[in-house]
Amino acid sequence: MNRRIALKHVGLITAGLVITPYGCNIEPEVIYSNLPMIKKSQQQTIGYLSNIILPEDAINFPTMESRQEFILTMVNDCYGTSKIKRFSKGFEMISTELKDIEFGKFSLNEQISFIDKSYLSKNPSSFFIETLKKHSLLHFESSENYMIDYLNFEFIPGRYLGSVSI
Amino acid sequence: MIKNKYDAIVVGAGMSGGWASKEFCEQGFKTLLLERGPNVEHIKDYPTTNMQPWEFKHRGRLTSKDMEENPIASRCYAFREDAKHFFVKDKEHKYGQIKPFDWIRGYQVGGKSIMWARQVQRWSKYDFEGPERDGFAVEWPINYNDLSDWYTYVEKFVGVSGNKDGLDTLPDGDFLKPWETNIVEEYFTKTIKKHYNDRHVIYGRCAHLTENKPIFLKQGRGLCMGRNICQRGCPYGGYFNVNSTLIPWAIKTGNLDLKPNSVVHSILYDESKQKATGVRVIDSKTKESKDYFANVIFVTASTLNTNLILLNSKSNRFPNGFGNDNDLLGKYIAFHNYRGTISAEYEGFPDFTTKGRKPTSHYIPRFRNVHKQETNFLRGYAAGFGASPQRETNRDGLGENLKKQLLNTRETGVWNVGSHMMGETIPKITNQVTLDSEKVDEWGIPQLNIDVDYDENDEKMLKDFFDEFTEMYSKAGFINIKTNDNNRTPGNDIHEMGGVRMGKDPKTSLLNRWNQLHNCKNVYVTDGACMTSTSTQNPSLTFMAISARAANHAIQELKKSNL
Numbered sequence: 243m244n245r246r247i248a249l250k251h252v253g254l255i256t257a258g259l260v261i262t263p264y265g266c267n268i269e270p271e272v273i274y275s276n277l278p279m280i281k282k283s284q285q286q287t288i289g290y291l292s293n294i295i296l297p298e299d300a301i302n303f304p305t306m307e308s309r310q311e312f313i314l315t316m317v318n319d320c321y322g323t324s325k326i327k328r329f330s331k332g333f334e335m336i337s338t339e340l341k342d343i344e345f346g347k348f349s350l351n352e353q354i355s356f357i358d359k360s361y362l363s364k365n366p367s368s369f370f371i372e373t374l375k376k377h378s379l380l381h382f383e384s385s386e387n388y389m390i391d392y393l394n395f396e397f398i399p400g401r402y403l404g405s406v407s408i
Numbered sequence: 409m410i411k412n413k414y415d416a417i418v419v420g421a422g423m424s425g426g427w428a429s430k431e432f433c434e435q436g437f438k439t440l441l442l443e444r445g446p447n448v449e450h451i452k453d454y455p456t457t458n459m460q461p462w463e464f465k466h467r468g469r470l471t472s473k474d475m476e477e478n479p480i481a482s483r484c485y486a487f488r489e490d491a492k493h494f495f496v497k498d499k500e501h502k503y504g505q506i507k508p509f510d511w512i513r514g515y516q517v518g519g520k521s522i523m524w525a526r527q528v529q530r531w532s533k534y535d536f537e538g539p540e541r542d543g544f545a546v547e548w549p550i551n552y553n554d555l556s557d558w559y560t561y562v563e564k565f566v567g568v569s570g571n572k573d574g575l576d577t578l579p580d581g582d583f584l585k586p587w588e589t590n591i592v593e594e595y596f597t598k599t600i601k602k603h604y605n606d607r608h609v610i611y612g613r614c615a616h617l618t619e620n621k622p623i624f625l626k627q628g629r630g631l632c633m634g635r636n637i638c639q640r641g642c643p644y645g646g647y648f649n650v651n652s653t654l655i656p657w658a659i660k661t662g663n664l665d666l667k668p669n670s671v672v673h674s675i676l677y678d679e680s681k682q683k684a685t686g687v688r689v690i691d692s693k694t695k696e697s698k699d700y701f702a703n704v705i706f707v708t709a710s711t712l713n714t715n716l717i718l719l720n721s722k723s724n725r726f727p728n729g730f731g732n733d734n735d736l737l738g739k740y741i742a743f744h745n746y747r748g749t750i751s752a753e754y755e756g757f758p759d760f761t762t763k764g765r766k767p768t769s770h771y772i773p774r775f776r777n778v779h780k781q782e783t784n785f786l787r788g789y790a791a792g793f794g795a796s797p798q799r800e801t802n803r804d805g806l807g808e809n810l811k812k813q814l815l816n817t818r819e820t821g822v823w824n825v826g827s828h829m830m831g832e833t834i835p836k837i838t839n840q841v842t843l844d845s846e847k848v849d850e851w852g853i854p855q856l857n858i859d860v861d862y863d864e865n866d867e868k869m870l871k872d873f874f875d876e877f878t879e880m881y882s883k884a885g886f887i888n889i890k891t892n893d894n895n896r897t898p899g900n901d902i903h904e905m906g907g908v909r910m911g912k913d914p915k916t917s918l919l920n921r922w923n924q925l926h927n928c929k930n931v932y933v934t935d936g937a938c939m940t941s942t943s944t945q946n947p948s949l950t951f952m953a954i955s956a957r958a959a960n961h962a963i964q965e966l967k968k969s970n971l
Contacts, residue, residue, distance in 0.1 A: 402588050406760060
């Protein structure tokens with residue numbers, strides 16, 4: 243009896259595997275567990291907007307992860323429930339607005355102006371933009387080249403000089 | 409031959425236990441060192457030590473899960489992404505808070521010595537004489553002269569960078585050369601000297617190697633590289649921790665048996681012999697119970713855990729806890745008042761900056777009520793002093809403009825300066841720890857309840873710190889002076905002390921001048937639990953000196969078969 247049930251399960255699993263590639267995308271829709279409303283296809287909006295807020299420069303300031311990944315990781319892992327709620331609401335609001343206005347056809351200045359307006363508004367999109375900016379700055383300012391070339395960071399300084407002329 | 413028998417058992421592999429173990433092993437005594445947490449081997453078990461800031465997934469920040477699960481531990485300045493693995497998590501080892509108390513712990517071989525702040529100052533005679541002169545607690549059974557040689561002994565092994573300042577309030581030690589003083593620290597030092605006879609700004613003595621010496625080479629340690637990420641463990645052994653020094657030193661003798669994951673349940677007492685015979689240990693993983701035996705037992709499990717073990721060691725002879733004939737065990741807990749901070753700016757050296765990093769700042773030894781009572785509060789406070797160049801980055805705007813601004817980050821020529829107070833609190837009978845009558849942990853050991861709080865003396869002292877430092881900062885021409893009461897919960901200073909205090913009279917204290925329990929001479933307590941009062945200095949150096957002194961006393965007694 244048990245053997246028969248086991249064989250039935252094997253049959254079902256095999257059939258499922260054969261059908262799945264044609265029936266659905268096996269890549270999970272939700273990558274960030276605390277941000278289930280931001281589907282994979284929508285995540286690039288985050289990257290797109292953050293790149294307008296602070297242009298990425300992967301050649302001069304390479305980083306371990308993309309800006310989009312960093313922002314989503316920080317929000318997903320470091321924000322509490324209420325902040326995640328505000329962020330998600332802001333994302334929803336901005337996404338709706340972007341759909342209506344064909345944002346991609348805007349000039350760069352117009353795009354910046356739109357983001358600035360959202361940032362200064364008193365609705366949830368302000369918190370969303372503020373979060374993107376905050377983490378875009380952190381991502382950029384903690385990049386290896388920025389820390390070394392602009393903040394004079396040394397991992398192993400091996401000395402301390404107490405009065406150096408600027 | 410008795411199974412599991414040693415010459416000495418040391419409970420707890422932190423600084424105090426590390427020193428006791430080293431002394432016993434070095435002098436040929438078979439020693440069992442028990443640690444409730446896992447082993448942490450120098451270098452091998454420092455997983456983040458060589459990670460660059462940009463390699464951390466959250467750039468050093470805690471996740472919301474970390475914060476939610478660890479409201480207590482996450483209030484500690486060093487509990488961050490790079491070192492949180494060395495801290496006890498809140499849910500793992502619960503305790504009762506009769507009043508709010510942040511019990512910050514490091515359960516592993518090396519204890520908190522891996523993540524400590526590495527500031528080391530000797531006590532002076534004024535510190536030991538405090539309780540007697542001011543009529544609180546009980547008289548210390550030792551004074552500075554009893555400890556000064558042991559301070560030197562410890563400093564030579566540990567490596568302490570410092571200046572010989574010639575102050576009787578903070579005796580000099582056996583120092584390695586200091587790191588360079590910066591231009592504002594130097595200026596503030598001179599300014600305070602000009603305005604006050606009794607106040608001194610000195611280099612903050614720290615347990616970092618700034619010179620190579622044979623003793624350090626023998627330990628396998630190198631110079632401090634000024635990385636200032638010590639809390640991760642240092643691959644160079646540039647700062648002192650137990651893992652890079654005392655443990656390997658003791659292991660090399662062949663006399664150390666180090667047993668991690670061993671939770672000490674209680675001390676065993678033999679009524680016929682009228683002494684302790686050993687300890688009962690529970691394996692933290694298998695929960696298996698086992699007894700170990702020795703001629704002498706050092707209880708150095710960290711202040712509050714030492715109290716817990718003694719309170720839980722009940723017998724016909726000691727129904728209220730080991731050595732607790734006077735019912736004072738667990739009482740007179742004290743700590744350091746770290747609530748006050750002050751910050752300001754200084755525009756005096758606009759053309760100068762610093763380069764590199766150093767692992768310390770400056771220090772202002774206690775100046776209140778040193779020679780006589782002169783304020784409306786008892787005792788006093790020490791303080792730190794730091795100065796660092798300010799950097800300005802314009803983060804306004806968006807797009808390419810914002811990026812350009814980030815690339816134009818610059819030093820402004822203005823310096824940020826700041827101090828934090830380190831105040832002595834008064835040991836009181838009402839500040840105490842007790843065992844919960846119902847709740848037990850997963851090893852069947854009663855939960856510790858902590859009932860410790862500030863009092864009016866602390867509030868007055870805090871106000872005085874604000875007043876005096878505002879005056880000192882004003883005299884130095886600092887601007888934008890801001891004082892802040894951070895309302896830090898007791899315990900967050902990580903300097904809890906007492907509960908098994910030393911004293912001359914068995915009626916009013918638990919330990920004698922050699923740190924032996926008055927009522928059971930082969931049990932020694934040498935960690936923070938033994939402290940009669942707290943003074944203002946960072947306490948670790950004193951714990952280590954007391955431990956080395958007591959261990960050598962025990963060794964002499966063992967040799968004479970007195971234990």
